[in-house]
Amino acid sequence: MSGPSIFPDVRVFFFEGDFLSMIILGIESSCDETGVAIYDSEKKCLIEEVHSQIQLHESFGGVVPEIASRDHVKRILPLLKTLLKKNDLSLQDIDGIGYTSGPGLIGALLTGAVFARTLAWALKISVVEVHHLEAHLLISLFDAPELAFPFVALIVSGGHTLLVHARTIGDYEILGETLDDAVGEAFDKSAKVLGLGYPGGAALAKLAERGEGSYLNFPKPMIDRPGLDFSFSGIKTHVANAWNRSEQTDKAKADIAEAFQSAVVETLVIKCKRALSLTGLNHLVVVGGVSANQLLRRRLAEIAEKLNVSVFFPRPQYCTDNGAMVAYAAYQKFLLHQETSSLAVQVKPRWPMAEL
Ligand code: KG4
Ligand code: ZN
Numbered sequence: 001m002s003g004p005s006i007f008p009d010v011r012v013f014f015f016e017g018d019f020l021s022m023i024i025l026g027i028e029s030s031c032d033e034t035g036v037a038i039y040d041s042e043k044k045c046l047i048e049e050v051h052s053q054i055q056l057h058e059s060f061g062g063v064v065p066e067i068a069s070r071d072h073v074k075r076i077l078p079l080l081k082t083l084l085k086k087n088d089l090s091l092q093d094i095d096g097i098g099y100t101s102g103p104g105l106i107g108a109l110l111t112g113a114v115f116a117r118t119l120a121w122a123l124k125i126s127v128v129e130v131h132h133l134e135a136h137l138l139i140s141l142f143d144a145p146e147l148a149f150p151f152v153a154l155i156v157s158g159g160h161t162l163l164v165h166a167r168t169i170g171d172y173e174i175l176g177e178t179l180d181d182a183v184g185e186a187f188d189k190s191a192k193v194l195g196l197g198y199p200g201g202a203a204l205a206k207l208a209e210r211g212e213g214s215y216l217n218f219p220k221p222m223i224d225r226p227g228l229d230f231s232f233s234g235i236k237t238h239v240a241n242a243w244n245r246s247e248q249t250d251k252a253k254a255d256i257a258e259a260f261q262s263a264v265v266e267t268l269v270i271k272c273k274r275a276l277s278l279t280g281l282n283h284l285v286v287v288g289g290v291s292a293n294q295l296l297r298r299r300l301a302e303i304a305e306k307l308n309v310s311v312f313f314p315r316p317q318y319c320t321d322n323g324a325m326v327a328y329a330a331y332q333k334f335l336l337h338q339e340t341s342s343l344a345v346q347v348k349p350r351w352p353m354a355e356l
Contacts, residue, residue, distance in 0.1 A: 018335075019041075020041060020331075020334060020335055021041055021042045022039075022041050022095040022096055022331065022334060023038060023039070023040050023041075023089075023093050023094055023095050023096075024038065024039045024040075024041070024094070024095065024096050024097065024098060024327050024330050024331050024334065025037070025038055025080070025094045025096070025097045025098070025116075025119075025327065026038070026039065026097075026098045026099070026130070026135075026323045026324065026325070026326030026327025026328070026329070026330050027076070027097065027098070027099040027100065027112045027115060027116050027323060027326060028099075028100050028112065028132075028135070028321055028322060028323045028325070028326045029072045029076065029099075029100060029104075029108050029109065029111050029112030029115075030100045030102070030103070030104025030105065030108055030109055030112075030132045030321070031063060031068065031104055031105060031108060031158070031159070031321060032052065032053040032054065032056075032057060032063045032068050032108075032321075033050055033051065033052050033053065033320070033321040033322065034050070034051045034053070034071070034072050034075040034076055034079055035048060035049070035050045035051075035079075035321060035322045035323030035324070035326065036048065036049050036076065036079045036080045036083050036323045037049070037083070037322065037323035037324040037326065037327040038083065038087070038089065038094070038327060039324070039327035039328050039330070039331050041331055046142065046324045046327060046328060047083065047086075047087050047324075048083070048322060048323050048324040048327075049079045049080075049082055049083045049086075049323070050321075050322050050323065051075045051079055053067070053068060053071050054198075054199065056068075056071055057198065058197060058198050060198075061192055061198050062188075062198065063105070065105045065106075065107055065108065066107065068105055068107065068108045069105070069107030069108050069110070069111055072108055072111035072112065073111050076111060076112070076115050077115075091119075091123060092123070094119075094123060094125065095125060096120075096125050096126050096127065096128070096330065096334055096339060097116045097119060097120050097125065097126075097127045097128075097330070098116075098127065098128045098129075098130045098326050098327060098329060098330020098331075098333060098334075099112045099113055099115070099116035099127065099129065099130060099326065099330075100112055100130050100131075100132045100135065100326055101113060101129035101130065101131070101346050101347050101348055101351075102129075102131065102132065102347055102348030102349055102350070102351035103131075103132055103133070103159075103160075103348065103349055103350055103351045104132055104159075104347075104349060105349065106347060106349045109347040109348075109349060110345065110347055113345045113346065113347050114345055117343055117344075117345050120341070121343060125341075126334075126339035126340060126341045127339065127340060127341070128330045128333035128334060128338050128339050128340070129333075129338075129340075129346055129348075130326050130329045130330055130333065131329075131351060131353065131356055132321075133155050133157075133160060133162070133288075133353050134169075134170075134172075134329055134353065134356060135325040135326045135328070135329040136155060136157065136287040136288050136325055137153050137155065137164075137166065137285065137287050138169065138325065138328060138329040138332055139287070139314050139318045139324065139325035139328055139329070140285045140287060140312055140314050141328075141332075142314075142318075142324075142328045143312075143314050143315055143318065144312050147283065147285065147312055148283070149166060149167060149168045149169075150165065150166060150167045150168070150279075150281055150283075151166050151281055151283035151284065151285050152164070152165060152166070152175070152272065152275045152276055152279055152281050152283070152284050152285070153166045153172075153284075153285045153286070153287065154268065154271075154272055154275075154284065154285070154286045154287070154291075155287055155288045156182070156183045156184065156268065156286070156287075156288045156289070156290035156291055156296075157182060157183075157184050157288035157289045157290060158182060158184035158185055158188065158199065158201075158289055159182050159184070159185070160177075160178075160182050160288065161177060161178040161182045161183045161184075161230050161232070162174060162176070162177045162178075162353065163175040163176040163177070163228050163271060163272070163275045164353065165275075165279050165281070166285070169332050169336065170336070170356045171356075172353045172354060172356060173354065174352075174353060174354050175228045175275050175278070175279070176227060176228025176229045176230065176271060176275070177229060177230065178229070178230040178231065178232060179229055179230065179231045180231050180232065180233035181231075181232040181233040181236070182232070183230070183232055183264060183268070183290045184199070184201055184288070184289050184290050185232070186232035186233070186235055186236055186264060187199075187200065187201035187204055187205070187261075187264070187290065188200055188201055189236040189239075190204060190235070190236050190239040190257075190260050191203055191204040193236065193239050193240045193243055194207075194239065194243060194253050194256065194257060195253075201289065201290065201293075202292070204257050204260070204261065205257075205261060205293050205294065205295070207253065207254050207257040207258075208254065208257040208258040208260070208261040208262075208295070209258075210254040210258075211251075211253075211254030211255040211256070211257050211258030211259070212255060212258055213254075213255035213256055213257075213258040213259025213260075213262070214259070214262075215255075216242055216255065216256065216259040217259075218235070218238055218242075218259040218260060218262070218263040219234075219235075219238070219263065220263050220266050220267045220270070221234060221235055221263070221267055222267065223266075223267055223270050223271075228271050228274055228275055228278070230267065230268075230271065232264065235260060235263060235264065238260070239256055239260050242256045242259070243256055261293075261295055262295065265293070265295050265296050265299055266299070268296060268300075269296075269299050269300060269303055272284055272286075272300060272303070273303060273307065276307060276309055281309075282307075282308070282309040282310065283309065283310050283311075283312070284300065284304060284309055284310070284311045284312070285311075285312045285313075286300060286311065286312070286313050287313075287314060287319065288319065289319055289320045289321070290319075291313050291314070291319045292316045292319040292320065297313055300313075
C-alpha cells in the first residue's frame, strides 16, 4: 500500500506490472438505495446486493432524507452479511473498501462513510472515496473493457444531467449540465402529475409505449439555444397543463406520456450530437438511471450509426444506483494509489465532477 499509514500493520498489496490483485468491497448509500458489492480483480467478477427504499418514500412522493439515513443504518450490515454468506466469503477476504463519499444526501452518505471507515479500521485495510457519478461512468468499463478514453459521456440520473468530456479516469470537463431539474426528476415529477407513483420514470416510459402524442406539440427544451446546457423544469408544467386540458382518459394519459418522453429524448439526442461534433470524439457513453430508458437507447443507437460513432450503455442493472459500480470504481482508484488509512470520515454532499 502506498503512502503513510496511521496503522503500522495495515495490509500491503503488491502490483505485478499494471495488475493489482484485490478483493474490494464497494458501498453505495448516497440516496435511497443501499448497495454493497465485491469486485474480485483476479476473477474480474462483481457480486452485489441492493436494497431499494422506494416503498418507504413512496407515500411522501419523494425521498425523505432522515428516513433514508435511518434505513441505510438498518440495512447495511445485514446486506453485507448476506453478500458474504451467499458467496462463501468472510470479512477477512476483503483487501480494500470503496464508499460513495458524494455527491448525495449528507446523512445517507455519512452512514456509508462511517461503516466503511470503521470496517477498514477493524480489518486493518485501506479505503478510497468514490464519486457517485464517476462510479456510474466507470462501470461502463467493466461491461465494455474495450471502451477507451477519451469519450463523451451523457450522465442522466434522478439528481444529475451532465454532458462530459471524459479524458481519462478522474479528468472530466463538463460540457453542459441542467440549469434546473435533472432528467430523472422531470420524469418523476411528470409521472406524479399523471398519477403513476414515485419514482415514476420507468412507469411513465412503459405507458408512453402505448401513446401517440405528436398532436400535443410538446416543445424540446433549450434546443434553439447554442451550447450544451439543459433545462427540464418547464416540461412538467406542460405535462400538467396538457393533463388538465385533456379528458383525463387512459388514452390521454398515454399520449401525454409519449409526448413528454419523446420531447425529452430528442432534446438529449440533439445535445449528444452537438457534443460529439464539438469535441470531435467518436465514442459516446450513456449512464445513470435514465440510461435504462429504451427509447433513449434506441434513438442514440440510430444516431450513432448515422454518425459512425460508437455508443455504449451499461446493462440495466448497473444503470440505477448499485454497489457494484462503487466497488469497480474503487478498484480504479486503488490502481491510482488514491487509498487512505486515515480514520477521518469524509463526505462531500456537493462535489462537482470537474473538481475530482
Ligand atoms: O441513477 P439513479 O438510480 O439515481 C440517482 O443517482 O439519481 O437514477 C434514478 C432515476 C429516477 O429519476 C428514475 O425515475 C429514472 O432514473 N429512471 C428512468 C427509467 N428507469 C429509471 N427514467 C426513464 N426511463 C426509465 N426506464
Ligand atoms: Zn445515481
